[in-house]
Amino acid sequence: MEGKKEVIFDRLVYSCQFRQHRGYEEFMPEHLLGFQLSGETHAVYPGGTAIIQENSVVLIKRNQLIRTTKYPAKDGQYKFISITLDQEVLQKYALENKIELDGKYIGDERMFFEADDFLKSYFSSLAPYVNKKKEATPKLAELKIKEAIELLLQSNTDFKQILFDFSSPYKIDLEEYMKQNYMFNVPVETFATLTGRSLSGFKRDFSQVFKTTPKQWLLERRLEEAHYLIQYLKQKPTDFYLDLGFENLSHFYASFKKKFGVTTTDVRKIEE
Missing domain, CATH: 2.60.120.810 (Jelly Rolls)
Structure with missing residues (x-):
């Protein structure tokens, strides 16, 4: 049901x-x-x-x-x-x-x-x-x-x-917040609100801190964590892809292969 x-x-x-x-x-x-x-x-x-x-x-x-x-x-x-x-x-x-x-x-x-x-x-x-x-x-x-x-x-x-605290979120440390919460799959506009910034201000500050766009950085950071989980903790993508912010497995596999030039299976075989 x-x-x-x-x-x-x-x-x-x-x-x-x-x-x-x-x-x-x-x-x-x-x-x-x-x-x-x-x-x-x-x-x-x-x-x-x-x-x-x-x-x-x-x-x-x-x-x-x-x-x-x-x-x-x-x-x-x-x-x-x-x-x-x-x-x-x-x-x-x-x-x-x-x-x-x-x-x-x-x-x-x-x-x-x-x-x-x-x-x-x-x-x-x-x-x-x-x-x-x-x-x-x-x-x-x-x-x-x-x-x-x-x-x-x-x-x-x-x-x-x-x-009864009606104040808006105050501007917080962008780098620290993103490194702690990159796995949440929410729009960039939400990250902007949560860090106390307008969307344009968020993108500007993000570029200064990370030297790239939010979308590209989030993808790279999630893929790096995925590589670690597969190589060192022997986890399967089916067990963690949602927790890392990926919406579906096909997108994850394609992005992983594009970044690292190998499949997740290849990574596991290297360690074996």
Whole structure:
């Protein structure tokens, strides 16, 4: 049976899978609050990895890259429900509640935390909408979003510094960021945003740092890593090509042969 992903009401999305599923890279431009109903989500993001276990809440900060693999529970089902907390909603909430920040968030950078009883009850209250037993009016949907914000702030007062920081990403070290995140297969425009630059500014700075274009550098860097994985770690391309940012095997094989003048099989034979 195929998995499904559907919008229950504005900003609320329900995802269900019945087999292991590896997701593609996603750019999260807005904060996302999610609850793992069943199964597990294994997430890779800049700076680390996380396993979102059943009955856990995850808060993903905006302007993040993330790649996930979904694992069904023993009963064969994977269920995850998420709510987008976008800037428009949060700015309105901050205005209504006269919220002002006294500094930036400097706490724990972990992505997820255990749900308290209030948050568990909150996500349970969404079941009728997921099961289509009740339809949410726009007014009710807005109230449910506000309730999620209230419960987050109640669970951890530090989240105020995360949710209501409306500043744009600041300009960060381009070379360090790209060397750490080259394997994420996202558009150049996304890398520009994440490094605090306009597209033209990103391309200009990239050329100065790497002496080539982003597209060419990304391909070269991924191929060099692939060569290392094949030659020294004895891995097969089928095991890693997606993790290195290649969309399909045929493109990978053609690019590898063009750069190194040999096939991946030739590389393995040389070592043998």
